[in-house]
Amino acid sequence: MTQAQNDIPNPAVRRLSLYLRQLELLQKRHVPTVSSSTLASSLSLTDAQVRKDLAYFGQFGRPGVGYEVVSLIQGLKKILGTDRVTHTLVVGMGNLGRALAAYQGFAPKGFQLVALFDMDKSMISKSIDGIKIQPMRQLTQTINRLEIRLAIMAVPADSAQAVADQLVSAGIRGILNFAPLQLRVPADVAVRGLDVAAELEQLSFQANR
Amino acid sequence: MTQAQNDIPNPAVRRLSLYLRQLELLQKRHVPTVSSSTLASSLSLTDAQVRKDLAYFGQFGRPGVGYEVVSLIQGLKKILGTDRVTHTLVVGMGNLGRALAAYQGFAPKGFQLVALFDMDKSMISKSIDGIKIQPMRQLTQTINRLEIRLAIMAVPADSAQAVADQLVSAGIRGILNFAPLQLRVPADVAVRGLDVAAELEQLSFQANR
Numbered sequence: 001m002t003q004a005q006n007d008i009p010n011p012a013v014r015r016l017s018l019y020l021r022q023l024e025l026l027q028k029r030h031v032p033t034v035s036s037s038t039l040a041s042s043l044s045l046t047d048a049q050v051r052k053d054l055a056y057f058g059q060f061g062r063p064g065v066g067y068e069v070v071s072l073i074q075g076l077k078k079i080l081g082t083d084r085v086t087h088t089l090v091v092g093m094g095n096l097g098r099a100l101a102a103y104q105g106f107a108p109k110g111f112q113l114v115a116l117f118d119m120d121k122s123m124i125s126k127s128i129d130g131i132k133i134q135p136m137r138q139l140t141q142t143i144n145r146l147e148i149r150l151a152i153m154a155v156p157a158d159s160a161q162a163v164a165d166q167l168v169s170a171g172i173r174g175i176l177n178f179a180p181l182q183l184r185v186p187a188d189v190a191v192r193g194l195d196v197a198a199e200l201e202q203l204s205f206q207a208n209r
Numbered sequence: 210m211t212q213a214q215n216d217i218p219n220p221a222v223r224r225l226s227l228y229l230r231q232l233e234l235l236q237k238r239h240v241p242t243v244s245s246s247t248l249a250s251s252l253s254l255t256d257a258q259v260r261k262d263l264a265y266f267g268q269f270g271r272p273g274v275g276y277e278v279v280s281l282i283q284g285l286k287k288i289l290g291t292d293r294v295t296h297t298l299v300v301g302m303g304n305l306g307r308a309l310a311a312y313q314g315f316a317p318k319g320f321q322l323v324a325l326f327d328m329d330k331s332m333i334s335k336s337i338d339g340i341k342i343q344p345m346r347q348l349t350q351t352i353n354r355l356e357i358r359l360a361i362m363a364v365p366a367d368s369a370q371a372v373a374d375q376l377v378s379a380g381i382r383g384i385l386n387f388a389p390l391q392l393r394v395p396a397d398v399a400v401r402g403l404d405v406a407a408e409l410e411q412l413s414f415q416a417n418r
Binding site for chain 1: 222223225226227229230231234251252253288289290291295297304305307308309311312314315318319320358359361382383384385389390391398399400401403404405406407408409410411412413414415416417418
């Protein structure tokens with residue numbers, strides 16, 4: 001990554017995923033090219049916004065032709081690091097963790113679930129979609145052996161920080177956290193929080209306007 | 210809501226949920242008051258940011274004393290509309306929908322799940338935590354009878370727009386969408402998207418820096 005990529009605003013990076021979803025729909029429909037204005041209007045954005053966002057990352061598209069769908073998909077995946085398979089684990093085999101472990105939508109996006117962990121002994125050595133649930137003490141060994149980079153955490157709030165600490169010391173590079181609290185991790189580890197109840201609160205605020 | 214509240218920047222509204230989570234932790238520990246700087250540092254924000262955010266919504270806190278935890282919680286809930294119970298439904302009883310239906314974390318935040326729906330006949334009249342799964346044709350009647358305002362959608366992408374259309378015409382005011390596509394809804398209906406694979410993409414980007 002170049003230094004310049006550290007200066008790209010977060011919302012622009014966030015929109016890359018939106019562009020990618022839309023382009024994948026176009027690819028399914030065998031659409032060969034798309035203009036920035038068509039791409040923009042399908043996502044309720046402006047033409048200028050789309051062109052500006054994509055310009056951060058390089059030269060895409062040609063005047064009068066637009067973007068080639070397949071090559072823009074490849075370009076965006078390369079930027080996001082999903083042009084190759086990223087090994088990913090799930091910790092916490094409650095309702096949500098089991099649902100995430102069974103979800104079929106990660107692999108097509110480049111994230112292969114290769115290991116599952118739980119703290120509860122009664123869950124250990126059960127399987128979900130052919131992947132055995134392992135005890136936490138096997139975390140470091142498994143992360144090293146399978147070269148796992150990302151972790152999805154679906155554990156209760158009161159054990160979340162301790163689990164995050166274990167993941168970090170075992171070498172995990174990024175954590176997607178479903179527990180409703182902010183994790184403290186070293187600066188070189190990426191964290192994103194997905195708090196479903198907080199999303200409902202935001203929706204409540206918007207719906208009450 | 211006052212006109213002024215329409216001008217509040219989205220990130221400030223977003224942070225209200227963060228403040229609320231942190232204040233609820235303090236309440237659990239029976240902490241009576243908190244300064245803006247303590248609240249800020251626990252969330253990796255600046256003192257000035259916290260004071261500015263809260264100032265959008267009114268007069269909170271007193272110089273030298275800080276914010277009273279219980280009354281700030283009440284104030285934030287009132288702003289978010291979660292000081293009263295909001296009836297909420299879930300559509301789509303696949304793995305994720307069932308996990309959300311069984312999740313115990315919504316009710317304490319003011320969102321009571323009161324109805325579940327699925328398109329698949331084999332799921333109909335099964336129950337999750339005492340709530341029967343209903344067919345889609347009962348949507349409008351149930352929404353009216355139980356005064357349901359919000360909907361959580363955990364349906365496949367290719368049926369998501371059709372389901373959203375049904376929810377909107379049945380009177381739903383806000384939709385939390387887990388399907389990986391942007392829904393088109395009228396301007397007076399709120400929508401938020403939660404695309405777990407897109408969150409992993411963002412994490413991948415950050416972890417690769």
